[in-house]
Amino acid sequence: MKSGLRLSSKLRGRAAAFGLLPFAVYVLLFLAVPTLIAIGTGFFDKSGTLTLGTVAALGDPVVLTTFYNSFWLSALTAVVGAVVGAIVCYALLGARPDGALRTTIDSLSGVLAQFGGVMLAFAFVATIGIQGMVTLYLRDTFGLNIFENGVWLYSTPGLILPYIYFQVPLMIITFMPALQALKPQWAEANATLGGTTASYWLRIAFPVLAPSFIGSLLLLFANAFSSYATAAALVSQGSQIVPLQIRAALTSETILGRENLAGALALGMIVVMAIVMVAYSALQSRAARWQQ
Amino acid sequence: MFLTRTLTVSVAAAAALALTLSGCSTAAEAPASGIDASTATSLDAFGDLAGLEEAANAEGALNVIALPRDWANYGAVLDLFAEKYPDITINEASPDGSSAEEIQAADNLKGQDTAPDVFDLGLAVALSSTDRFAPYQVATWADIPDALKEASGLYVGDYGGYLSVGYDPDAVPAPKKLSDLLGAEYKGKVAINGDPTQAGAAFAAVGLATVQSGGTVDDFQPGIDFFSELNAAGNFLKVNPTTATVASGETPVVFDWDYLNVGYGAQLEGQRNWKVVVFPGVGYAGYYNQAISKDAPHPAAARLWQEFLYSDEAQNLWLAGGARPARAEAMAAAGTIDTKLFDALPEAPTDTVVPTEAQSTAAATLLGEKWAAAVQ
Amino acid sequence: MSGGLTTGGVAHAPSRTVRTVILGLIGVIFAVPIVAMVEFTLRAGLVGGYNVDRWVALFQSGFTGVYRPVLIALGNSVALAVGTVTIVLLLLVPTMLLVHIRFPQLRRTLEFICILPITIPAIVLVVGLAPVYAIVARLLGSGVWTLAFAYGITVLPFAYRAIQSNLDGVDVKTLTEAARTLGAGWGSVLLRILVPNLRRGILAGAFIAVAVVLGEFTIASLLNRVNLQTALVVVSKVDPYTAVILSLLALAFAFVLLLLIGRLGAPRTRTPRRRTTVKGPA
Numbered sequence: 001m002k003s004g005l006r007l008s009s010k011l012r013g014r015a016a017a018f019g020l021l022p023f024a025v026y027v028l029l030f031l032a033v034p035t036l037i038a039i040g041t042g043f044f045d046k047s048g049t050l051t052l053g054t055v056a057a058l059g060d061p062v063v064l065t066t067f068y069n070s071f072w073l074s075a076l077t078a079v080v081g082a083v084v085g086a087i088v089c090y091a092l093l094g095a096r097p098d099g100a101l102r103t104t105i106d107s108l109s110g111v112l113a114q115f116g117g118v119m120l121a122f123a124f125v126a127t128i129g130i131q132g133m134v135t136l137y138l139r140d141t142f143g144l145n146i147f148e149n150g151v152w153l154y155s156t157p158g159l160i161l162p163y164i165y166f167q168v169p170l171m172i173i174t175f176m177p178a179l180q181a182l183k184p185q186w187a188e189a190n191a192t193l194g195g196t197t198a199s200y201w202l203r204i205a206f207p208v209l210a211p212s213f214i215g216s217l218l219l220l221f222a223n224a225f226s227s228y229a230t231a232a233a234l235v236s237q238g239s240q241i242v243p244l245q246i247r248a249a250l251t252s253e254t255i256l257g258r259e260n261l262a263g264a265l266a267l268g269m270i271v272v273m274a275i276v277m278v279a280y281s282a283l284q285s286r287a288a289r290w291q292q
Numbered sequence: 293m294f295l296t297r298t299l300t301v302s303v304a305a306a307a308a309l310a311l312t313l314s315g316c317s318t319a320a321e322a323p324a325s326g327i328d329a330s331t332a333t334s335l336d337a338f339g340d341l342a343g344l345e346e347a348a349n350a351e352g353a354l355n356v357i358a359l360p361r362d363w364a365n366y367g368a369v370l371d372l373f374a375e376k377y378p379d380i381t382i383n384e385a386s387p388d389g390s391s392a393e394e395i396q397a398a399d400n401l402k403g404q405d406t407a408p409d410v411f412d413l414g415l416a417v418a419l420s421s422t423d424r425f426a427p428y429q430v431a432t433w434a435d436i437p438d439a440l441k442e443a444s445g446l447y448v449g450d451y452g453g454y455l456s457v458g459y460d461p462d463a464v465p466a467p468k469k470l471s472d473l474l475g476a477e478y479k480g481k482v483a484i485n486g487d488p489t490q491a492g493a494a495f496a497a498v499g500l501a502t503v504q505s506g507g508t509v510d511d512f513q514p515g516i517d518f519f520s521e522l523n524a525a526g527n528f529l530k531v532n533p534t535t536a537t538v539a540s541g542e543t544p545v546v547f548d549w550d551y552l553n554v555g556y557g558a559q560l561e562g563q564r565n566w567k568v569v570v571f572p573g574v575g576y577a578g579y580y581n582q583a584i585s586k587d588a589p590h591p592a593a594a595r596l597w598q599e600f601l602y603s604d605e606a607q608n609l610w611l612a613g614g615a616r617p618a619r620a621e622a623m624a625a626a627g628t629i630d631t632k633l634f635d636a637l638p639e640a641p642t643d644t645v646v647p648t649e650a651q652s653t654a655a656a657t658l659l660g661e662k663w664a665a666a667v668q
Numbered sequence: 669m670s671g672g673l674t675t676g677g678v679a680h681a682p683s684r685t686v687r688t689v690i691l692g693l694i695g696v697i698f699a700v701p702i703v704a705m706v707e708f709t710l711r712a713g714l715v716g717g718y719n720v721d722r723w724v725a726l727f728q729s730g731f732t733g734v735y736r737p738v739l740i741a742l743g744n745s746v747a748l749a750v751g752t753v754t755i756v757l758l759l760l761v762p763t764m765l766l767v768h769i770r771f772p773q774l775r776r777t778l779e780f781i782c783i784l785p786i787t788i789p790a791i792v793l794v795v796g797l798a799p800v801y802a803i804v805a806r807l808l809g810s811g812v813w814t815l816a817f818a819y820g821i822t823v824l825p826f827a828y829r830a831i832q833s834n835l836d837g838v839d840v841k842t843l844t845e846a847a848r849t850l851g852a853g854w855g856s857v858l859l860r861i862l863v864p865n866l867r868r869g870i871l872a873g874a875f876i877a878v879a880v881v882l883g884e885f886t887i888a889s890l891l892n893r894v895n896l897q898t899a900l901v902v903v904s905k906v907d908p909y910t911a912v913i914l915s916l917l918a919l920a921f922a923f924v925l926l927l928l929i930g931r932l933g934a935p936r937t938r939t940p941r942r943r944t945t946v947k948g949p950a
Contacts, residue, residue: 016766016770016771017771019762019763019766019770020763020766020767020771020774022759022763023759023760023762023763026755026759026817026820027781027821029800029817030797030800030817030818030820030821031781031784031785031821031824033796033800034793034795034796034797034799034800035784035788035793035796036796037795037796037799037800038788038792038793038795038796039796040796041795062664084694087690087694088690088691088694090682090690091682091686091687091690091691092687092691093680093681093682094681094682094683094684094687095687097868101691103927103930103931104927105691106872106875106926106930107875107923107924107926107927107930108923110875110876110878110879110922110923110926111879111919111922111923111926112698113876113879114876114879114880114882114883114884114922115883115919116883117883117885117897118901118904119705119912119915120701122534122536122537122705122912123701123702123704123705124701125531125536125537125540125542126540126701126704126705126707126708127700127701127704129531129537129540129542130480130529130542131540131541131542132542132704133700133703133704133707134700134704147480150526151480151529151530153531154529154530154531155530165698165701168694168698170826170876173826173830173872173875173876174826174829174830174833174872174876175833176833176868176872177830177831177833177834177837177868177869177872178833178834178836178837180834180837180868181833181834181836181837181838181868182837187680197680200680201680205680208837211836212832212833212836212837215779215829215832215833216829216833218783219783219786219825219826219829222783222786222787222825223786223825225787226786226787226788226789227789228789228790228791228886229885229886233532234531234532235530235531236483236484236486236487236530236531236532237487237530237664237667238487238530238664238667238668239487243789243791246789246791246792247490247791248487248489248490250392250393250396250791250792250795251389251390251392251393251396251490251791252390252392252489252490253390253391253392253414253416253417253490253491253492253495254416254488254489254490254491254492254495254652254656254659255489255490255656255657255659255660256392256416256417256420257420259396259795262791262792262795263792263795265792266788266789266792266793269787269788269789270784270787270788273783273784273787274780277779277780277783281776355892357892360905361902361905361906362905362906363905367905367906383892383894384902385889385892385898386889386890386892386898386901387901387902387905388901389889393890396890397890397892399798400794400795400798400890400891401798401802401891401892402802403802403805403806404801404802404805404810405805405810406805406810406891406892406893407892408892534908535905535907535908536708536904536908536911536912539708539908539909540708559907559908562713562714563711563713563714563909564713564714565714
């Protein structure tokens with residue numbers, strides 16, 4: 001038993017809370033303050049007077065459509081990315097954690113998860129653009145013209161493939177630690193009690209993995225939702241998703257004076273994320289119940 | 293309980309901090325030398341060019357923004373400046389930035405030594421941001437046409453060109469007039485440089501389509517209608533053309549400023565054939581404008597850059613990039629222009645149209661309402 | 669015993685064939701865009717065919733002249749990566765542990781805070797970061813390294829998710845209680861018990877932090893700082909082919925760097941390699 005002063009539990013509580021202080025200060029300075037300033041601009045209009053008019057502009061049907069587009073694009077790519085990523089993680093289960101295969105795939109995933117912007121857009125133009133490598137190959141070898149019904153690459157549907165390209169590696173990176181934590185003892189216990197592989201996965205592994213899976217899914221959704229550089233490089237006409245609307249408001253050379261709309265749009269994005277977080281919390285509580 | 297109190301206090305503190313920061317203004321640094329370069333309005337304040345060069349060398353750096361090296365031969369211009377003044381380090385930022393982003397960078401970085409010193413802006417942004425500029429009249433001020441400069445020197449036109457169509461002769465037949473582009477040989481091949489509600493070059497493309505379709509720049513509707521038709525025919529390609537997409541063959545026909553199209557051709561020599569045509573009849577022209585930032589961290593270097601840009605050498609370099617420099621007429625009269633390059637410029641159409649501020653604003657509003665739906 | 673149940677010590681892992689099929693298929697699909705980029709750089713222009721002239725020219729020039737800024741920028745980015753990982757290790761990990769052990773009711777709040785940075789596009793976040801950085805510039809100068817503060821925030825969502833995935837699977841409470849009962853101080857508990865158990869998650873977090881910093885463009889560009897991606901954009905204006913080559917090289921560099929980090933973080937195995945077939949008594 002350690003000798004020395006035993007602090008009262010209340011004081012120990014306060015002392016522990018001080019452990020949170022450095023992180024809290026850091027987040028306050030570099031996240032809370034910039035966020036408040038950024039969305040604060042949404043509450044002013046271009047002449048600097050406080051108004052709700054800019055935020056009210058979010059109710060415009062065009063803006064609502066962009067929010068809807070952003071939402072389904074992010075949800076779709078998040079789900080596909082999460083499922084494919086989980087399958088790859090599953091495939092990697094048997095590989096030695098420090099072996100060549102695992103480390104190579106980990107590093108590749110790390111690199112590709114952040115590969116975006118102009119270069120990713122160009123990579124896809126070079127692959128499935130009208131003169132892309134794969135397009136020409138499909139056309140010359142199989143007579144298959146993927147742009148039969150119009151060029152879809154340079155509008156919102158065309159963003160699906162580039163987004164999945166960085167969503168899957170991101171899933172691999174963030175979900176693999178969870179799969180690694182599956183204990184062999186659980187499998188042995190399952191076998192001892194007469195369970196099959198299916199029952200192992202269904203009743204033991206999935207409930208344990210569910211919180212991490214859902215958490216990674218949320219991350220993928222948020223990643224796609226705010227992704228801007230790739231879309232800006234690929235889609236030149238129109239602003240069908242919210243980050244492109246923000247770009248148009250902030251950087252337009254021809255229609256000036258709309259910078260405040262960017263703040264309002266950012267506020268809208270945070271609101272959407274907050275709603276998604278609520279749904280996520282509900283899902284996590286459900287998953288926690290399975291764990292019991 | 294303790295935690296909720298702490299959280300409330302933190303949020304309140306954050307809000308207070310935010311309000312204070314946004315109201316915070318940064319004081320300008322006092323000039324080191326006797327001459328206050330940030331208020332100099334012409335070479336007289338420095339005595340002569342040597343005086344300005346001395347002050348600029350003492351500052352040792354120049355921050356430029358949004359000057360892509362392949363835009364009107366800016367790469368050669370920057371290199372020549374670096375060669376002439378090796379003591380001044382040029383910091384190039386955001387080559388893909390739009391004019392609006394240049395102004396934002398100046399606002400965001402006010403008072404820091406990474407703030408931009410000089411701007412190269414489209415007319416609309418220049419007109420709306422004059423409160424951020426310092427007036428300066430270069431030594432060759434008299435050579436620049438009145439229509440291209442602001443009287444006190446807040447901004448001055450530097451180079452310009454006509455909106456043209458560049459095309460790959462191996463991929464498509466040569467278009468002789470605007471309506472040719474609606475033909476079947478151009479299916480999925482025609483691109484414009486950006487979105488007209490955002491980018492100046494694309495805005496000008498709609499302007500060109502307007503005047504070539506028999507309309508006037510008072511009403512951009514004919515231009516919008518042309519692109520709507522182009523889209524319906526399946527010829528309109530909605531990707532941003534870059535040198536890379538031209539090189540890969542993705543964008544065989546591009547509406548862009550003539551100097552940019554000429555630039556693509558020059559860069560891709562031996563890789564892809566590229567020809568530039570300015571449609572005859574009525575031409576749509578535009579000039580970009582130079583301005584010096586009022587809060588430039590290197591005011592003397594900024595003014596030296598300005599003097600350099602309006603010297604014969606730099607103007608001829610822009611000419612080599614296919615742009616029409618602001619002093620072109622004066623230089624042609626004085627015989628200092630590079631006649632070979634001047635004659636090699638695409639032939640100017642009989643009429644030239646440059647929209648006024650009022651016409652530009654009206655067109656921008658119209659595009660804001662109609663464009664997205666027209667090219668759906 | 670456990671024969672047939674485990675492959676390489678992990679339960680119900682797929683067989684080699686299944687693994688090869690899955691990884692092979694997905695690997696090929698992901699390789700295609702990279703191959704397309706390489707194909708683009710190998711084109712020999714109007715004469716047709718392919719050659720490696722551009723690659724040779726770039727390496728022969730030895731990264732001098734117009735390409736030198738890329739090397740300087742690369743150094744900047746690596747320094748920023750180091751700074752960002754330090755922030756993650758020193759600030760995020762202890763906080764996550766503290767919340768997990770002592771303040772479980774704050775977990776959702778922490779989660780929301782850590783997902784917020786990725787919700788706001790960088791171009792709008794910079795509107796708010798600029799005034800903060802105006803003050804940082806006055807206090808600490810406008811060197812590139814101060815960007816690490818902003819990057820620490822940017823990587824929060826990824827690092828948090830990676831570490832939390834690991835944290836969920838490790839029974840931290842039991843471990844700490846056991847350690848404390850045995851007389852370990854908090855420092856010991858943290859460094860000798862918890863961190864080694866969370867090594868995978870922390871390593872994954874560091875991984876993604878390095879990758880994010882090397883690939884980050886928007887914040888650096890809007891604050892007019894020079895990092896790898898901004899330098900690549902400036903250089904890309906000179907020649908589109910070389911721009912693609914430099915991008916591929918940047919990807920390769922990041923890949924090698926992450927491999928090294930992975931190797932560094934690998935535990936030193938004193939036990940010999942496990943074989944999948946256990947040599948038992950005959």
